[in-house]
Amino acid sequence: MPQGKPTTVPDDGLTTRQRRNRPLLVVHTGAGKGKSTAAFGLALRGWNQGWRIGVFQFVKSAKWRIGEQTVLERLGRLHEETGEGGPVQWHKMGSGWSWSRKQGEAEDHELAAREGWAEIKRRLADETHDLLVLDEFTYPMKWGWVDVDDVVEALTSRPGHQHVVITGRDAHPTLVEAADLVTEMAKVKHPMDVGQKGQKGIEW
Amino acid sequence: MPQGKPTTVPDDGLTTRQRRNRPLLVVHTGAGKGKSTAAFGLALRGWNQGWRIGVFQFVKSAKWRIGEQTVLERLGRLHEETGEGGPVQWHKMGSGWSWSRKQGEAEDHELAAREGWAEIKRRLADETHDLLVLDEFTYPMKWGWVDVDDVVEALTSRPGHQHVVITGRDAHPTLVEAADLVTEMAKVKHPMDVGQKGQKGIEW
Numbered sequence: 001m002p003q004g005k006p007t008t009v010p011d012d013g014l015t016t017r018q019r020r021n022r023p024l025l026v027v028h029t030g031a032g033k034g035k036s037t038a039a040f041g042l043a044l045r046g047w048n049q050g051w052r053i054g055v056f057q058f059v060k061s062a063k064w065r066i067g068e069q070t071v072l073e074r075l076g077r078l079h080e081e082t083g084e085g086g087p088v089q090w091h092k093m094g095s096g097w098s099w100s101r102k103q104g105e106a107e108d109h110e111l112a113a114r115e116g117w118a119e120i121k122r123r124l125a126d127e128t129h130d131l132l133v134l135d136e137f138t139y140p141m142k143w144g145w146v147d148v149d150d151v152v153e154a155l156t157s158r159p160g161h162q163h164v165v166i167t168g169r170d171a172h173p174t175l176v177e178a179a180d181l182v183t184e185m186a187k188v189k190h191p192m193d194v195g196q197k198g199q200k201g202i203e204w
Numbered sequence: 205m206p207q208g209k210p211t212t213v214p215d216d217g218l219t220t221r222q223r224r225n226r227p228l229l230v231v232h233t234g235a236g237k238g239k240s241t242a243a244f245g246l247a248l249r250g251w252n253q254g255w256r257i258g259v260f261q262f263v264k265s266a267k268w269r270i271g272e273q274t275v276l277e278r279l280g281r282l283h284e285e286t287g288e289g290g291p292v293q294w295h296k297m298g299s300g301w302s303w304s305r306k307q308g309e310a311e312d313h314e315l316a317a318r319e320g321w322a323e324i325k326r327r328l329a330d331e332t333h334d335l336l337v338l339d340e341f342t343y344p345m346k347w348g349w350v351d352v353d354d355v356v357e358a359l360t361s362r363p364g365h366q367h368v369v370i371t372g373r374d375a376h377p378t379l380v381e382a383a384d385l386v387t388e389m390a391k392v393k394h395p396m397d398v399g400q401k402g403q404k405g406i407e408w
Contacts, residue, residue, distance in 0.1 A: 033385065034242035034245075034387050037241075037249070041241035044248060044271065045405055067251075067253065070252050131405070181237065181393060181394055183236040183392060185388070187386075187387060201334075
């Protein structure tokens with residue numbers, strides 16, 4: 001919810017309304033929980049606005065189906081059936097991107113990450129989605145699998161009104177610099193510290 | 205997703221399975237974005253597990269309907285229609301709790317907060333929900349509207365298998381001490397810092 005007022009009024013020639021509706025580049029980083037969960041929560045909110053949602057999972061649980069995928073894809077079908085909300089696409093890198101002919105072949109994660117980013121660049125140019133969640137995309141950037149400058153250039157010059165949310169630890173400083181909204185999820189306390197493993201419903 | 209292994213194995217007489225499935229008290233605190241969004245993301249995940257979801261909004265947007273409410277209530281109706289997922293209840297304090305006869309009367313926020321907490325205590329005792337989200341509940345605790353020791357006692361002695369997620373800034377140290385999982389959402393950068401106001405789909 002909007003809380004408080006902006007602390008400065010920029011001299012950017014935009015009206016408040018124009019500035020308000022500027023598309024955002026959002027980063028959820030840090031070692032704590034909630035980075036992806038909050039991103040999928042934004043997808044939920046965007047679906048309710050009728051936005052076209054695109055989720056791209058780069059690393060974590062890429063072979064699994066997590067609860068959010070089931071629910072967001074279910075909401076996507078609800079959109080097709082009733083017109084409520086917006087359409088949802090969920091793609092994951094794990095066993096090959098769903099659009100790729102190489103699906104199911106032996107994995108080359110670096111190649112797959114590059115392919116994923118190339119596809120996302122095309123979609124940004126085509127304005128395919130209104131909200132893109134690039135889940136765990138900080139890692140291919142960190143590991144040099146995709147070029148940071150190329151990513152930031154494509155993101156900051158994206159046309160139209162596309163919101164982008166990127167999650168993962170160790171967000172590259174150049175990405176943080178380019179982002180509009182950056183939250184660090186910091187771990188204060190975690191059950192694994194006291195010997196508790198992950199559990200369904202909470203971790204996936 | 206379960207990542208890595210516990211760093212210690214506790215001498216608590218529980219099996220790994222028992223320990224894994226222990227209900228969690230989760231706190232999302234800090235000045236950054238994503239505290240409530242990640243909590244509602246957990247509700248999404250829990251719904252997919254068939255859990256009975258209860259959301260209690262104490263302060264923020266209490267008079268508004270946020271996107272998550274629309275979607276989670278829609279998922280609750282989907283459960284009634286098709287049996288998918290679990291049932292959802294969403295209560296907010298704004299114009300009087302929905303179970304209260306005082307609904308719509310002139311507001312006394314402190315009284316309403318106490319009533320909300322009293323109802324939640326009853327529900328915890330009755331094991332009404334599998335996941336309870338107490339959104340912005342840190343504030344009534346901070347302001348002394350509800351007694352911190354009473355809250356922590358009721359939470360730590362809750363019966364059965366009820367997960368509880370509490371959001372809001374400035375979580376009381378006693379609550380943090382009692383919690384199993386605490387994440388601090390820290391603000392690194394926010395559009396309001398550069399004069400941008402909140403916008404639909406992102407902020408609500």
